[in-house]
Amino acid sequence: MTLIHPTAVIDPKAELDSSVKVGAYTVIGGNAQIGAGTEIGPHAVIEGHTVIGENNRIFQFASLGAQPQDKKWKGEPTRLIIGNGNTIREFTTFNTGTVTGIGETRVGDDNWIMAYCHLAHDCVVGSHTIFANNASLAGHVTIGDYVVLGGYTLVFQFCTIGNYAMTAFSAGVHKDVPPYFMAAGYRAEPAGINSEGMRRNGFTAEQIANVKDVYKTVYLRDLPFEEAKADILKRAETLPELAVFKEFFEHSSSRGIIR
DSSP, X not given: XXXXXXXXXXXXXXXXXXXOEEOTTOEEOTTXXXXXXXXXXXXXXXXXXXXXXXXXXXXXXXXXXXXXXXXXXXXXXOEEEEOSSOEEOTTOEEEOOOTTTTSEEEEOSSOEEOTTOEXXXXXXXXXXXXXXXXXXXXXXXXXXXXXXXXXXXXXXXTOEEOTTOEEOTTOEEOSBBOTTEEEETTTTEEEEEXXXXXXXXXXXXXXXHHHHHHHHHHHTSOOOHHHHHHHHHXXXXXXXXXXXXXHHHHHOOTTOBOO
């Protein structure tokens, strides 16, 4: 109990590991479950059916597990699930899911989510992502692993952003962004590939060149999209770095990709 500030308000039904640290004036509701080694700063609010894993760092004024901003929500016990090793900075807001969606909002492991970011209901965020300040996801958005969202990026509902993709400052993402690709602009358009991100994550020059050729196939060779897609999937059978495109095409939204 020495790790919990005396001014914190914690519902006796909440389940906190004995190693959890809680700062002054933080409020934790009765349906919260918080794993070992997680640290919660002052003035944070954790409510709703929220499950938080181990070794997360949650900064002051974060709001996690509040009801979804969806008029169809009628008090159903939908959830927010957060994995391990995440950094969640000041004034972030993560909402629970809805029964008309997948019933939960999910965040993976080792994500770095900066101040004022928003995750709406039924979003799925992978692992090892970086969300710069004020990046916001509308409902039902899917974000892959190792994605980087530039500051003030806005992602429209139901969009999918593939693994290792990146958005520029103030990008308005209204369609899906394929893996490794970059998106920029108020109405986001393709802007090359995230070659620097690939290098930092250990991809070889040959693998980067293969992804660059995929980008050319989609945007620069004047092919019908279905023909370009078939070509990419065929190459993905022998090139491991392209395997993520198969998953992306299988789970992409009906909005189509940025063009």
